[in-house]
Amino acid sequence: MTEGRFPEGFLWGVATAAYQIEGAVAEDGRGESIWDRFSHTPGKVYQGHTGDVACDHYHRYRADVEEMARLGVGAYRFSVAWPRIFPQGRGQANPKGLDFYRRLIDALRERGIVPVVTLYHWDLPQALQERGGWAHRDTAYRFADYAAYLFDRLDEAVPYWITQNEPFVVAILGHVTGEHAPGLQDPMAGFRAAHHLLLSHALALQAYREGGRRHGRIGITLNLSPVEPAGDDPEDEAAARRLDGLLNRWFLDPLFRGAYPSDMVAHFAGLGLPLPEPPQEEMRAIAAPIDFLGVNYYSRQLVRHEPGEPLMAMRQVEGPLPKTAMGWEVYPEGLRRLLERLRHEYTGELPILITENGAAFDDAVSPDGAVHDPARVAYLRDHLLAVSRAIDDGVPVRGYFLWSLMDNFEWAHGYSKRFGVLYVDFDTQARIWKDSAHWYRRVIEANAVVD
Numbered sequence: 001m002t003e004g005r006f007p008e009g010f011l012w013g014v015a016t017a018a019y020q021i022e023g024a025v026a027e028d029g030r031g032e033s034i035w036d037r038f039s040h041t042p043g044k045v046y047q048g049h050t051g052d053v054a055c056d057h058y059h060r061y062r063a064d065v066e067e068m069a070r071l072g073v074g075a076y077r078f079s080v081a082w083p084r085i086f087p088q089g090r091g092q093a094n095p096k097g098l099d100f101y102r103r104l105i106d107a108l109r110e111r112g113i114v115p116v117v118t119l120y121h122w123d124l125p126q127a128l129q130e131r132g133g134w135a136h137r138d139t140a141y142r143f144a145d146y147a148a149y150l151f152d153r154l155d156e157a158v159p160y161w162i163t164q165n166e167p168f169v170v171a172i173l174g175h176v177t178g179e180h181a182p183g184l185q186d187p188m189a190g191f192r193a194a195h196h197l198l199l200s201h202a203l204a205l206q207a208y209r210e211g212g213r214r215h216g217r218i219g220i221t222l223n224l225s226p227v228e229p230a231g232d233d234p235e236d237e238a239a240a241r242r243l244d245g246l247l248n249r250w251f252l253d254p255l256f257r258g259a260y261p262s263d264m265v266a267h268f269a270g271l272g273l274p275l276p277e278p279p280q281e282e283m284r285a286i287a288a289p290i291d292f293l294g295v296n297y298y299s300r301q302l303v304r305h306e307p308g309e310p311l312m313a314m315r316q317v318e319g320p321l322p323k324t325a326m327g328w329e330v331y332p333e334g335l336r337r338l339l340e341r342l343r344h345e346y347t348g349e350l351p352i353l354i355t356e357n358g359a360a361f362d363d364a365v366s367p368d369g370a371v372h373d374p375a376r377v378a379y380l381r382d383h384l385l386a387v388s389r390a391i392d393d394g395v396p397v398r399g400y401f402l403w404s405l406m407d408n409f410e411w412a413h414g415y416s417k418r419f420g421v422l423y424v425d426f427d428t429q430a431r432i433w434k435d436s437a438h439w440y441r442r443v444i445e446a447n448a449v450v451d
Ligand SMILES: OC[C@H]1NNC[C@@H](O)[C@@H]1O
Pocket: 017, 020, 166, 296, 356, 403, 410, 419
């Protein structure tokens, strides 16, 4: 295979998530989510930005699907907002909520675009948070009910299901650092949430497998990063292994080996965080076979030993490489190395989908009306070359979903960070193709990296 070419049938896509693009947060019976509550809580989100309107995708989805068709994508990864389907998280369903996703899926299929549906991308119904949220085991069972409801009604039209998006971020940023909804700072809640997120995946997987007439493939998406020591001090090496243990192995080991990483369990026990031994049948269910692993990759982590840091005795440091607007190093080699590691240590021949990769840069509309984003083109180009090299080495990567179709609500950063290949003017809701969109269209058309 020549450098930068992709296999026949490689799945080219773009990715979004409900709360980040839909808006219409009180329309057609949608219930409140923890991100509605969090973003409306003063001080939590940049300049008080919220997802109330976002990209108004709930109303503009047909035009957005047309843009995807113009890009030539074969697939579109989006998430269903649980609070549209079950406004209270459980009990009474809201048919109007389901109808929106039926309309969206129909529009996609009319254009020959395959829907890739994420069941949970962070917008937990607030009513469930009030019953304990992800720190409460019952939420995992409510999630399985929600998943089964969608499987029963949408499975014929949906060939790919993703149960959870980035459980590390949901557990740690939502329950330990407090940067994300529900904004807790309680390590035990974080570990309980991590387990219940994995349990929710297992229960949804069981519902899918036992549902009989299932047609599609089901997997889970993890945010994964290589973790490297900032210096050559053995203590820094140990700190890197600890962060690797929490960021990567805390989720990969249960899913592929049926147990939490013992070095980390011992580490936390040593801190007086005795993690309850999960029931063996739960760990077996979590390790049940999936059809693909979704990988979200952005950058690497660089760490130093930090004796004073209570949970991990480490701190993340800024690296020397060029950075995106998020302050994340541009490190395409890390993606190839991550894919090689996954194949050798966890996934073997299991198909992998890159369910997110992309970059934020400070884009602006230039006088000629275009948006010139050479740094994003370079980022995407180098990361696609890294994927191509991994595929050449035998890693079974089957698809790539660019984060994101369009600029959107970047969580605690609000609308200040633009990840889209389509620029969104949030005053007019106009979508403007950035140079990277024109470039990505040519990549898809060629099924290869182009200049
Ligand atoms: O930070 C960029 C993206 N990372 N993964 C989850 C998405 O919701 C984010 O927008």
